[in-house]
Amino acid sequence: xxxxxxxxxxxxxxxxxxxxxxxxxxxxxxxxxxxxxxxxxxxxxxxxxxxxxxxxxxxxxxxxxxxxxxxxxxxxxxxxxxxxxxxxxxxxxxxxxxxxxxxxxxxxxxxxxxxxxxxxxxxxxxxxxxxxxxxxxxxxxxxxxxxxxxxxxxxxxxxxxxxxxxxxxxxxxxxxxxxxxxxxxxxxxxxxxxxxxxxxxxxxxxxxxxxxxxxxxxxxxxxxxxxxxxxxxxxxxxxxxxxxxxxxxxxxxxxxxxxxxxxxxxxxxxxxxxxxxxxxxxxxxxxxxxxxxxxxxxxxxxxxxxxxxxxxxxxxxxxxxxxxxxxxxxxxxxxxxxxxxxx
Ligand code: PHB
Ligand code: FE
Numbered sequence: 108x109x110x111x112x113x114x115x116x117x118x119x120x121x122x123x124x125x126x127x128x129x130x131x132x133x134x135x136x137x138x139x140x141x142x143x144x145x146x147x148x149x150x151x152x153x154x155x156x157x158x159x160x161x162x163x164x165x166x167x168x169x170x171x172x173x174x175x176x177x178x179x180x181x182x183x184x185x186x187x188x189x190x191x192x193x194x195x196x197x198x199x200x201x202x203x204x205x206x207x208x209x210x211x212x213x214x215x216x217x218x219x220x221x222x223x224x225x226x227x228x229x230x231x232x233x234x235x236x237x238x239x240x241x242x243x244x245x246x247x248x249x250x251x252x253x254x255x256x257x258x259x260x261x262x263x264x265x266x267x268x269x270x271x272x273x274x275x276x277x278x279x280x281x282x283x284x285x286x287x288x289x290x291x292x293x294x295x296x297x298x299x300x301x302x303x304x305x306x307x308x309x310x311x312x313x314x315x316x317x318x319x320x321x322x323x324x325x326x327x328x329x330x331x332x333x334x335x336x337x338x339x340x341x342x343x344x345x346x347x348x349x350x351x352x353x354x355x356x357x358x359x360x361x362x363x364x365x366x367x368x369x370x371x372x373x374x375x376x377x378x379x380x381x382x383x384x385x386x387x388x389x390x391x392x393x394x395x396x397x398x399x400x401x402x403x404x405x406x407x408x409x410x411x412x413x414x415x416x417x418x419x420x421x422x423x424x425x426x427x428x429x430x431x432x433x434x435x436x437x438x439x440x441x442x443x444x445x446x447x448x449x450x
Contacts, residue, residue: 115221116228125255127232131225132215138233140253145186147199149213156185161251165354168240171226172266178360195219234259241329243350268334275318283326294411295325324413333416341421350411358403360425367394370412379403400428401435
């Protein structure tokens with residue numbers, strides 16, 4: 108069990124519901140039996156925002172496990188974080204048309220390490236025994252509701268699984284099996300579990316590798332938590348199994364690609380800045396979509412589904428997009444180079 112580092116974290120004694128409140132800059136986070144409350148100062152005015160505690164915890168879980176991720180992680184339409192890679196901004200109303208139009212949008216920058224310690228402390232204090240913020244609602248309890256009861260360290264200490272090159276290679280992350288706590292999920296009992304045969308030419312035995320990605324994903328014990336499952340320079344394949352709702356509205360600072368591997372996910376796409384609806388994308392097995400760099404998106408999966416998220420981890424991309432040096436969509440470039448012929 109990893110030790111929780113609380114250096115510099117500002118917390119109060121527990122309230123009558125048993126939960127502590129936490130302060131970072133002008134932001135205060137508190138919770139009660141049902142709700143998480145975020146308060147902050149905007150232009151000298153104290154503002155507050157209320158979210159269901161489970162919605163807040165599921166979003167916070169991803170933000171912590173992904174190290175604030177790429178770009179912006181919107182917990183909902185009002186509160187979110189923006190990764191500045193070393194610094195992180197806490198956003199309140201910054202991507203909300205009404206807060207913006209009233210001049211009440213507010214953000215504050217923090218050192219990422221202190222912000223992460225604060226987020227982990229909130230997650231630890233507010234997650235009760237029996238509640239797993241990574242699990243599908245049908246696979247975890249309602250223990251998030253009510254007064255504080257215990258902790259769930261095992262659930263919240265899971266982090267994004269990141270391979271060096273590919274799972275199953277010697278010295279890399281292991282494949283998932285019944286024996287290392289990864290049974291096949293109830294939704295994927297029909298997924299064949301056989302592994303590919305590898306016939307490497309003499310001399311290449313240590314360099315050729317393959318594994319059954321469907322079997323690997325069928326054993327995922329979490330939802331909406333991509334693991335990095337192949338690394339080739341900046342190209343990262345991040346497959347994941349999805350059920351219910353992606354707990355954050357992600358606004359990336361680069362283009363990312365989605366490949367639908369099984370079942371169905373509906374994506375609601377909004378403008379990254381205004382939140383106005385831009386598109387709805389229903390993805391079925393075999394569908395491929397590019398998510399532009401100027402949108403935020405949230406996925407909905409009625410039944411557990413397999414998705415491959417393809418990320419470009421080039422650290423230069425946020426700067427190039429911010430400067431307008433790259434188009435927001437890869438398709439724009441494609442059509443410019445090879446214009447569609449009139450019929
Ligand atoms: C995304 O924001 O692109 C994303 C995050 C988590 C997932 C899938 C997609 O599980
Ligand atoms: Fe995304």
